[in-house]
Amino acid sequence: MDADLRSVVLDHLEQRGSIDDSVQLASEQQACDHNKLVGALKSLQALEMVETEAFEKKSWVLTEEAESYVAKGTPEKQVFDHVKAAGDEGVTQADLQAALRDVAKVGFAKAMQNKWVVLNKETKRATANVGDIEDEGKEQLQLVARWGGNAADLAAHLDDKKLQDLKKRKLVSQASVTAYAVRKGPQFSTTIAKKEADLTQEMILKGTWNNTEFKEYNFFAAGKDLGGGHLHPLLKVRAEFRQILLLMGFEEMPTNNWVESSFWNFDALFQPQQHPARDAHDTFFLTHPQSADRSKIDGSYFESVKRMHEEGGEGSIGWRYEWSEEESLKNVLRTHTTAVSSQMLYRLGQQYQKDRVFTPKKYFSIDRVFRNETLDATHLAEFHQVEGVVADKNLNLGHLIGIFKEFFRRIGITNLRFKPAYNPYTEPSMEIFGFHPLLNKWVEVGNSGIFRPEMLLPMGLPPDVQVIAWGLSLERPTMIQYNVANIRDLFGHKVDLAKLKTNPVCWLGNSQEQT
Ligand code: PHE
Incomplete structure (x- = not known):
């Protein structure tokens, strides 16, 4: 063309x-x-x-x-035609309105003005005044x-x-x-x-x-438009964390299951079934499939976990309640990646039982977890955890603090505080806080501790092995490091995806000196 x-x-x-x-x-x-x-x-x-x-x-x-x-x-022509067709009897305004609608009023006025029609004042009926007309308006x-x-x-x-x-x-x-x-x-x-x-x-x-x-x-x-755009900041930070943990000698755990049974998410961790975290207010339960397959879980381990909850053993008195198998098989969106750590440690215990040689391990994972939270500037219902587990002999809280100091130093956060805490599965337990310069306050970035023997012994791990572990949020340290005041700017439906696509580079301010 x-x-x-x-x-x-x-x-x-x-x-x-x-x-x-x-x-x-x-x-x-x-x-x-x-x-x-x-x-x-x-x-x-x-x-x-x-x-x-x-x-x-x-x-x-x-x-x-x-x-x-x-x-x-x-309109005037349409009115004239209508009036003329009615002959001597003529038509009323109402007839015109019904027949011609929108054009009736203006058409009648014009037709009167042109003297094409006349109105009988008594009968209120209009009749044609001339035999034929030319629709000049239409010609124009x-x-x-x-x-x-x-x-x-x-x-x-x-x-x-x-x-x-x-x-x-x-x-x-x-x-x-x-x-x-x-x-x-x-x-x-x-x-x-x-x-x-x-x-x-x-x-x-x-x-x-x-x-x-x-x-x-x-x-x-x-x-040519080069496209531009950049990775989501969380993906960048995840890559950075992953790199640091790999350099620190950690192996990555397989975290590709978002759905876990309550058994691995809670029971294996010696978390009692009536613990408030296991309530629908805090946890998303699945309706379909509602329950996990009992046969997928090693029967004798299942029994030892039950026993540990009900009556204890190995010096513990247990939680002392009637443990429900049904409760334990309920499927949940995992509330923490510790649901994966529990399975990894169980495997490690089984390995030990098989060859009676214990091999120290350092595991990590960075993946998504779900909690039925009320959303605010620092809470999301879906977020990411940086999980870490170290299993070895002679480990104590000092090692845990040492790992945090080193890990956070490498990502540029040096302002850390530790606080005693409580977890059903760790003793002692310790929360980690980082200082957020924008919010001008200390923000909890993670939780940690030494796993209890009630959790580790049923798995088959030797009694002289300690396991120190932690779960950090991926979002919180990212907010601290990059001065993001609202977690919803970082992750979730309020993130401006268009910006990610059009910004030529990922601008991450306030990046401190890094190793
Ligand atoms: N699972 C804990 C949480 O989600 C973190 C944690 C992991 C604590 C391992 C202790 C040991 O907060």
Whole structure:
């Protein structure tokens, strides 16, 4: 289409020397949009084959209302036809209204004004006053439709007063377009020599490059959109944490199951079944499938966990309640990644039972957990935990603090505080706080402790092995490190995804010196 239009322009110039008005030319072509013609002109202009000069051109167009009158006749004509059809009996205003709706009122007024109809004051009925009329209004509208493209042409066919009347009745409106006058350019020719954009291997081999015309470089052309965007800051921080933990000698745990049985999420951790965290207020329970498959869990381990809860053993008196198998099989969205640590430690215990050699282990994971929380600036119902587990002999709280100091030093947070805490599965337990400069307060970034023997012994781990462990939030340290005051700016449905896509780089301010 574009190529054809270019030939139309060139042929026209060849035959007539110039084009006075591109709008006019477009209207003379079959189904030709003026914008497309302008496109063709610009392309010829770039090749210097034509020169153009823009000018504003006024035009008149029919309003939507007027379009319908061109089809059905003006309101006054419609009213006249209706009244005439009623003969001597005439019609009432109500009849007209019912038959002609929107156009009844204005049509009647005009028809009266034109003396096409008369109203009998007594019967209140209108009858025709003349035998036949000409719908002049419709003819005027047709003229606008035919010549309106060019205000000057229209002026020659319709006098201005009538046009202004139509405008007052809101039947026509004025528009303005940029039209072009066109004349031959220095490179004018009726055929368009296609310039090559690229030098090809073939041109070099055949030597045709020598007499090929190449397109000139356009240094002002907009370059290709490179896409840009960046990884979500949490993904970046996750990658950084992962790297640090790997460098510190930790192995990654498989955390690809979001759904766990209460057994692995709570019971295996020696968390009693009536513990408030196991309430629907804090935990998302699954309705489908509601329960885990009992046969997937090692039966004798299942029994030892039950026994440990009910009556204890190995020096512990247990929790002393009736442990429910049904409760333990309830599926939950894991509330912490410690549900994975429990399975890893169970495997480690089983390994020990098999070959009676204990191999120290350092595990970590960074993945998603779910809690039925009330959302606020520092709480989300879905967030990420950085879990760590170290199993070895002679471990104590000092090792745990040492690991935190080292880990946080590497991510640039040196302002840490530790506070005694309580977990059903660790003793002692310790919360970790980091100072948030924006919120100007200490924010809890994690929880930790030494796993209790009630948890480790049923798994089969040797009694002289300690396991120190922790769960950190991924979001909280990220907020501290990068000065994010509201956790919802970092993760969840309020994150501005468009920004991630359009920002060329991930701007993470306040990054302190790192190793
Ligand atoms: N699971 C605990 C939490 O979600 C963190 C933790 C892990 C504490 C391991 C102690 C030991 O808060």
